[in-house]
Amino acid sequence: KQEVTQIPAALSVPEGENLVLNCSFTDSAIYNLQWFRQDPGKGLTSLLLIQSSQREQTSGRLNASLDKSSGRSTLYIAASQPGDSATYLCAVDQYGNKLVFGAGTILRVKS
Amino acid sequence: NAGVTQTPKFQVLKTGQSMTLQCAQDMNHEYMSWYRQDPGMGLRLIHYSVGAGITDQGEVPNGYNVSRSTTEDFPLRLLSAAPSQTSVYFCACRSGQGSEQYFGPGTRLTVT
Numbered sequence: 001k002q003e004v005t006q007i008p009a010a011l012s013v014p015e016g017e018n019l020v021l022n023c024s025f026t027d028s029a030i031y032n033l034q035w036f037r038q039d040p041g042k043g044l045t046s047l048l049l050i051q052s053s054q055r056e057q058t059s060g061r062l063n064a065s066l067d068k069s070s071g072r073s074t075l076y077i078a079a080s081q082p083g084d085s086a087t088y089l090c091a092v093d094q095y096g097n098k099l100v101f102g103a104g105t106i107l108r109v110k111s
Numbered sequence: 112n113a114g115v116t117q118t119p120k121f122q123v124l125k126t127g128q129s130m131t132l133q134c135a136q137d138m139n140h141e142y143m144s145w146y147r148q149d150p151g152m153g154l155r156l157i158h159y160s161v162g163a164g165i166t167d168q169g170e171v172p173n174g175y176n177v178s179r180s181t182t183e184d185f186p187l188r189l190l191s192a193a194p195s196q197t198s199v200y201f202c203a204c205r206s207g208q209g210s211e212q213y214f215g216p217g218t219r220l221t222v223t
Contacts, residue, residue: 036214089153091154101154
């Protein structure tokens with residue numbers, strides 16, 4: 001059974017810092033991996049989707065990497081801003097139709 | 112485009128009552144899913160559909176029913192509510208296998 005773990009569970013950084021969020025998964029036979037952002041009381045917003053054949057994806061200040069063989073993905077946020085404060089969720093798509101989520105990392109960026 | 116809409120936003124039920132959570136999408140996506148989110152846990156898949164007339168179970172299907180008669184709608188029915196079903200429920204859609212998933216704003220359900 002696929003299990004997804006996110007470390008750390010919570011992170012507090014000063015504005016302007018570069019930071020890395022980690023995601024690990026137990027079964028490397030995946031279709032793709034998605035990173036989401038969730039603001040309090042809101043739904044999920046897709047940030048980046050990495051196909052299993054890709055090594056990384058970039059969108060603005062965000063860069064996500066994928067190492068399938070080791071079962072790891074990282075989300076790198078450059079020059080963090082208070083508006084980046086949210087919960088970040090990693091989800092593995094194993095068959096192309098079901099996502100398995102990690103519990104998330106709660107990020108707080110202090111101004 | 113509204114994207115994915117869910118109603119109601121909030122609901123309180125008594126144990127044993129039944130209700131339907133509504134989900135609609137105007138993106139013409141074939142795939143739709145229901146997840147629940149509990150504190151300290153990631154989202155867990157309840158049921159999903161890969162097209163009208165086709166549904167399948169996810170990780171936690173017990174106590175829930177779904178049907179998919181149109182591409183746009185995917186309602187989730189609670190047959191006999193239990194306190195363990197207190198959660199936030201999210202509906203999602205995607206255009207096809209392995210594509211990006213889009214989520215609705217969620218329904219917060221409390222069962223007393």
